[in-house]
Amino acid sequence: MILSPFEWTIAKRYMMPGKGEGFIALVAGISLVAVMLGVAALVIVMSVMNGFRAELLDKIVGLNGHAIIQAYGDDLEGWQDILEDVRETDGVVSASPLIEQPLLASFNGRVDAVLVRGNTPDDIGALAPNVVAGSLDGLQPDASRVAIGSRLAQNLGARMGDTITIINPAGRSTPFGTVPRQVGYEIAAIFEVGVYDYDNAFVVMPIPTAQTLLLSGDTIGMIEVTTEDADTVQQTLAPLNDQLEGRAVISDWRTINSSLFEALEIERVAMFFVLSIIVLVAVFNILSSLIMLVRSKRRDIAILRTMGATRRNLLKIFVTAGFLIGAIGTLAGVALGFVVLLFRQAIVSGIGFLTGVELWNPQIRFLSELPAKTNPAEVIAIVSLALVLSFLATLYPAFKASSTDPVEVLRYE
Numbered sequence: 001m002i003l004s005p006f007e008w009t010i011a012k013r014y015m016m017p018g019k020g021e022g023f024i025a026l027v028a029g030i031s032l033v034a035v036m037l038g039v040a041a042l043v044i045v046m047s048v049m050n051g052f053r054a055e056l057l058d059k060i061v062g063l064n065g066h067a068i069i070q071a072y073g074d075d076l077e078g079w080q081d082i083l084e085d086v087r088e089t090d091g092v093v094s095a096s097p098l099i100e101q102p103l104l105a106s107f108n109g110r111v112d113a114v115l116v117r118g119n120t121p122d123d124i125g126a127l128a129p130n131v132v133a134g135s136l137d138g139l140q141p142d143a144s145r146v147a148i149g150s151r152l153a154q155n156l157g158a159r160m161g162d163t164i165t166i167i168n169p170a171g172r173s174t175p176f177g178t179v180p181r182q183v184g185y186e187i188a189a190i191f192e193v194g195v196y197d198y199d200n201a202f203v204v205m206p207i208p209t210a211q212t213l214l215l216s217g218d219t220i221g222m223i224e225v226t227t228e229d230a231d232t233v234q235q236t237l238a239p240l241n242d243q244l245e246g247r248a249v250i251s252d253w254r255t256i257n258s259s260l261f262e263a264l265e266i267e268r269v270a271m272f273f274v275l276s277i278i279v280l281v282a283v284f285n286i287l288s289s290l291i292m293l294v295r296s297k298r299r300d301i302a303i304l305r306t307m308g309a310t311r312r313n314l315l316k317i318f319v320t321a322g323f324l325i326g327a328i329g330t331l332a333g334v335a336l337g338f339v340v341l342l343f344r345q346a347i348v349s350g351i352g353f354l355t356g357v358e359l360w361n362p363q364i365r366f367l368s369e370l371p372a373k374t375n376p377a378e379v380i381a382i383v384s385l386a387l388v389l390s391f392l393a394t395l396y397p398a399f400k401a402s403s404t405d406p407v408e409v410l411r412y413e
Contacts (some may be wrong), residue, residue: 004313006309006313007313007316007317007320008320010304010317011316011317011318011320011321011324014293014297014317014318014321015028015321015324015325023292024289024292024293024296027285027288027289027292028285028286028289028293028325030285031282031283031285031286031288031289031325031326031329032325032328032329032332033329034278034279034281034282034285034329035279035282035283035286035325035326035329035330035333035386035390036329036330036332036333036336037278037282037333037336038275038276038278038279038281038282038333038386039279039329039330039332039333039334039336039337039382039383039386040333040334040336040337040340041275041278041337042272042275042276042279042333042337042382043333043334043337043338043341043374043379043382044337044340044341044344045271045272045275046268046271046272046375046378046382047337047341047372047373047374047375047378048341048344048370048371048372049264049267049268049271050372050373050374050375050378051370051371051372051373052264052371053261053264053373054371054373055194055371056195056260056264057230057253059193059194059195059198060195060253060256060257061226061230061253063117063127063193063198063202064224064253064256065094065224065225065226065253066225066226066227066230066233066252066253067224067225067227067233067237067250067251067252067253068098068222068223068224068225068250068251068256069082069086069222069223069225069240069244069248069249069250070221070222070248070249070251071221071222071247071248072246072247072248072249074216074219074221075216075219075220075221076219076220076221076222076223076247076248077247078247079097079219079220079223082223082243082244082247082248083095083096083097083223085240085243086223086225086237086240089236089237089239089240090236091227091228091229091232091236092225092226092227092228092236092237093226093227093228094225094226095223095224095225095226096119096120096122096123096223096224097120097207097220097222097223097224098117098118098119098123098207098220098221098222098223098224099116099117099118099207099210099211099214099216099220099221099222100115100116100117100118100221100222101115101116101210101214101221102114102115102116103115103116103166103167103168103169103203103213104166104167104169105148105152105156105164105165105166105167105203106156106164106165106167107156107157107158107162107163107164107165108156108157108158110155110156110157111167112152112155112156113201114148114152114166114201114202114203115201115202115203116166116203116205116210116213116214117202117203117204117205117210118205118206118207118208118209118210118211118220119204119205119206119207120206120207121206123224124136124139124147124204124206127147127189127191127193127204130191130192130193130194131147131189131190131191132150132190132191132192133159133160133189133190134147134160134187134188134189134190135188135189136188136189137188138186138188138189139188139189139204139205139206140206141206141207141208141209143188144183144184144185144186144209145185145186145187145188145205146164146166146185146186146187146188146203146204146205146209147187147188147189147190147191147203147204147205148164148187148189148190148191148202148203148204149190149191149192149193149198149199149200149201149202149203150190150191150192150199151196151199151200152199152200152201152202152203153187153190155200158187159187160187160188160189160190161186161187162186162187163184163185163186163187164184164185164187165182165183165184165185166182166183166184166185166203166213167180167181167182168180168181168182168183168213168214168215170214170215181213181215183213185203185205191204207220222248225237230253233252233253234250234252237250237252276385279385279386279389280389282326282329283326283389283390283392283393284393286322286325286326286390286393286394287322287393287394287396287397289322289325290318290321290322290393290394290397290398291396291397291400293318293321293397294318294397294400294401294404297401298404301314301401301404302404305404311402311403312402314398314401314402314404315398315399315401315402316398317398317401318394318397318398318401318402319391319394319395319398321394322390322393322394322397322398323387323390323391323394325390326386326387326389326390326391326393327387327390329386329390330383330386330387330390333386334379334382334383338374341372341374344370344372345370348370
């Protein structure tokens with residue numbers, strides 16, 4: 001919509017409060033601030049939720065990769081050949097054998113369910129940044145040492161250097177029945193991934209140690225795969241489906257953690273919908289201020305019509321006047337959102353200082369600061385939503401102004 005100099009001049013004049021129009025200007029100002037706050041809230045909340053999702057995905061991928069190839073039974077037949085084929089698949093960054101078995105752990109009379117993981121030396125080394133006590137160097141195939149999650153250590157009351165007992169119910173068969181296998185392991189390291197389920201259950205050890213514990217020989221049950229793009233992992237591994245049919249199943253990170261990521265996605269949609277209502281309320285304020293402006297300018301409109309202004313001229317003038325309020329508010333909201341995200345940690349610390357409540361405790365949340373990751377596509381969608389709603393709000397008052405009959409108005413002036 002291109003404005004002529006005449007239309008632009010009148011539109012700018014109507015955006016400035018005239019004599020006796022202070023209330024209209026106040027409503028317009030409130031509309032602008034409301035749009036700004038609504039857009040800023042959307043940008044901030046969606047960015048923070050994206051940050052949480054990215055952090056969570058990084059932690060999950062750090063232990064499980066992007067996908068797991070899991071045998072239908074306990075053993076993956078021909079796993080060496082499958083591992084080689086997976087590594088040669090286009091888009092696969094790495095693939096490594098993995099053993100994962102739910103067992104029991106006990107210490108000083110306490111018993112807890114655990115998930116024993118047999119990892120390669122490289123995968124064990126990847127846990128190094130998450131170690132909060134001890135060292136992973138002690139996890140060697142010939143040493144009875146393990147690394148456990150911090151929550152599991154708290155539940156068992158175990159510390160560095162203590163020996164926990166891993167209980168394998170499927171032990172050796174004897175004339176008197178199956179005797180559970182109990183093996184003691186020294187805690188060489190305690191790690192903290194930041195995902196409750198992992199820190200509460202994982203016991204990490206080298207693959208040979210896990211094979212000895214499980215009496216499984218030189219076999220594994222699954223292969224961990226990392227691809228170039230987590231979002232396209234299904235397409236990347238699709239060529240392996242025929243080869244693995246009847247032997248194993250491919251589960252990507254979405255399937256493995258479906259309940260968690262579905263809950264996050266539902267929350268994101270709900271938050272976007274709820275916060276969009278703020279923008280909608282602001283748009284109704286724009287509608288109200290324009291309606292009042294049209295009523296106060298009826299005489300001016302009638303004079304403009306008698307001077308040759310067309311209905312189209314008036315329509316464009318009032319659409320522009322209202323749309324600029326929404327546009328300025330939207331741009332200011334985006335700027336405010338980015339500023340808040342830039343200083344988010346300082347703001348959280350300041351609020352905590354003023355209220356005396358620690359809003360962000362890294363020991364509880366496992367994150368040193370409030371995460372945020374801005375998605376340009378979402379910002380564009382938020383800006384588009386605000387601008388479209390602002391434009392729609394201007395149509396009724398603008399049509400009302402353009403349909404004003406100058407004869408009826410001036411007859412009583």
